[in-house]
Amino acid sequence: MLSEFELIARHFARSPWGESHGVALGVGDDCALLTPRAGCQLVVSVDTSVAEVHFPADAPPAAIGHRALAVALSDLAAMGAAPRWCLMALTLPAVDDGWLGEFASGFHALCEQSGVALVGGDVTRGQLAISVTVHGEVPVGAALTRHAACPDEVLAVTGTLGGACAGLKAWQAGERDLAQPLLASYLLPQPRLAAGQALRGLASAAIDLSDGLLPDLGHLCEASGVGADLDAAALPLADGLVAALGEEGARQAALAGGDDYELLVSLPSSAWDVARTRLAALGLTLTAVGSCSATPGVRGVAAVDGWQHFPGGKP
Amino acid sequence: MLSEFELIARHFARSPWGESHGVALGVGDDCALLTPRAGCQLVVSVDTSVAEVHFPADAPPAAIGHRALAVALSDLAAMGAAPRWCLMALTLPAVDDGWLGEFASGFHALCEQSGVALVGGDVTRGQLAISVTVHGEVPVGAALTRHAACPDEVLAVTGTLGGACAGLKAWQAGERDLAQPLLASYLLPQPRLAAGQALRGLASAAIDLSDGLLPDLGHLCEASGVGADLDAAALPLADGLVAALGEEGARQAALAGGDDYELLVSLPSSAWDVARTRLAALGLTLTAVGSCSATPGVRGVAAVDGWQHFPGGKP
The missing domain is CATH 3.90.650.10 (PurM-like C-terminal domain)
Structure with missing residues (x-):
């Protein structure tokens, strides 16, 4: 049985993103250290996907990984934000290395496609659920919100x-x-x-x-x-x-x-x-x-x- | 039965923090909008607390709320970061308004004590678990990390x-x-x-x-x-x-x-x-x-x- 730390290291520590993407320190310490862009606001949201509530537990693991990130990134899209960083809190009923590898590949593929660096996470034991926190940036004042629609638009x-x-x-x-x-x-x-x-x-x-x-x-x-x-x-x-x-x-x-x-x-x-x-x-x-x-x-x-x-x- | 949105609004929308705490837009939209401090790095971490794994499910709800935030903030402490904002992904087996009220009071009390604004979250149905993402700030280059201890210290x-x-x-x-x-x-x-x-x-x-x-x-x-x-x-x-x-x-x-x-x-x-x-x-x-x-x-x-x-x- 791999420890939590070894799981994280094996499947989630790889990241092609570094200082140029604002990642001063990524996965592996108590926290990640990030460098926000000057002139931008930070845009943050969290979404939890629970097995049998938000997706079938027997869906392909790569699709579960993709989907858990996609639904979180969708909130950044709605604000007009450019995606930057994410964290994943993963709760697993059991450790299955093959499942984790496929899950991570789906998650990482969407990270790379979207320009999002995975900079931290947590792995716990329990009912399968994935909670993804996403961080994006928008120029100050440029974010789209829900509250400014006007009649006749x-x-x-x-x-x-x-x-x-x-x-x-x-x-x-x-x-x-x-x-x-x-x-x-x-x-x-x-x-x-x-x-x-x-x-x-x-x-x-x-x-x-x-x-x-x-x-x-x-x-x-x-x-x-x-x-x-x-x-x-x-x-x-x-x-x-x-x-x-x-x-x-x-x-x-x-x-x-x-x-x-x-x-x-x-x-x-x-x-x-x-x-x-x-x-x-x-x-x-x-x-x-x-x-x-x-x-x-x-x-x-x-x-x-x-x-x-x-x-x-x-x- | 209250909807997810009404639950969030009732127990978690209250926040004494505004623009002066860097909160341009808090709970209630697709994302929160935050204003990072110039000259600082962003310090982020996520911790999940699962019932019967990390805490007794029948512990006082206020203590569960306090503890879920405390263990996440502890990671900011270890980096030497000043706490700023948090998000909470809450998974509940059932909706119990009294339980939620006490849980929220414990969470909010530690927010106020620590100077942390709750700026977003998600509520889902499932096994009781609380995933808290915390954001702090440190002057550029001042963060404490794990990797710089030296012999004889x-x-x-x-x-x-x-x-x-x-x-x-x-x-x-x-x-x-x-x-x-x-x-x-x-x-x-x-x-x-x-x-x-x-x-x-x-x-x-x-x-x-x-x-x-x-x-x-x-x-x-x-x-x-x-x-x-x-x-x-x-x-x-x-x-x-x-x-x-x-x-x-x-x-x-x-x-x-x-x-x-x-x-x-x-x-x-x-x-x-x-x-x-x-x-x-x-x-x-x-x-x-x-x-x-x-x-x-x-x-x-x-x-x-x-x-x-x-x-x-x-x-």
Whole structure:
């Protein structure tokens, strides 16, 4: 049996990042020592992924590692932050070196793809869970928040919706091919980091779609003190969603399925063309799905099952 | 049943810290926005406390909240960092509003005592666990690390040893009075934040005693490439330790009991008087327990039971 320290050293100590990435001291001491960039604010968030709550315990370990980091990075994306550093608190029911190696490879691959240095962590014994703290940076005052959406602005989402919900159902039905796009949407979400940074100076408010379009729109509206008129017919459905779930199922998945990790933004119509062009340059669509309103509440969609968080009144 | 968001808002959103503490945006958005101090490095660490692994699940909730933060802050203390901000990832088996209120009160009380702003978090469902990420700051280059101890330096510990181990045994024997000092040592450890900062510029290396004196000394020696000669007779035993555990039990608790969260430092003898005086001004003792050596390994103590992590050779 390897000790906690040996586990950390073997699978998580490797890091291609050094002083040039602001890492004065990485994994291996009581703390990491980091050098923030002058003129920037620090952007921090933590997300815990629990087995059988947030992901299937028997999912491929590399996908579990990827996904645990991706959902945390998605919060940085929603703030328009450039990712810098992360820490991982890993709780394991048992030590399985093969599992850990694959898990770490999925985690490290997304670190490298996103420009995030893993600078610290903790390994404990218990029910499988991964808590990831992410650190990003934004120029002072440039962060996107939830609370500055204004009436008459365009509400828009990146990418497509509903795919993760359908992917979960596919997993539950026995699908195991990660090349299947809907399953990949669920197990290998892509945090919209470049999109969030591209929308700085254009969007007045942003949030990532973790709970689902309607509940997350509710959070944004509540924080900004606005309402919303959605255009249900405009929702960008994931490819194959209607074929997988039927028309009504696809609509519900897009509105309240959750786990899509796209961005929902509010932006003035004057910024629309530039925003769309910038995202197109990143290979990503931006789709208008409605508009903000001075009238509280969300209109334009019928009630959706299985959706409890939304604090405003249902239409 | 309160939603995750309402739980967070009720118990964890309150914060007396604002812009003056570097908090541009606290709990409630996708991320917190923080303003690092110019001329400082950021010091970060994460620690997870799992019920029945790190603390008794039926311990007083306020003590669980205190302890989860204290063990994380102890890592900042070991780096000589001034604490600034924290995030909490809380995993709960069920929602109990009374439990949460007490837990939060213990957590917040230590936040206020230590000058730490809670700026974000996540609440998930699962086995009770608390993962706390802490952020501190040190002037560039002033951090204490594990890797710079030198031969012939004095090895010293703050406070007393073995109390937490005896406190755990007392809890297991039915003691429930938190005014009992040994039990308090275990459930309400005091991170040595002021001591760590006072030792900047004096100590050449530091580590906090979470695993126990011998294993943590092993980590320090390994990182620094030195050995150590301990003076077992010099160990500062917690008050009442011999009465509680007997002489041999007290010795083992002090050497390998763990959970004391004192600091172990290495410092040149020229710095000894100043260091001791500075800590005395904080109401804290500093006790020499041995010296560093160019010869690898730890000498001066007989083998200790129940102690597996130490990477060097046992005497």
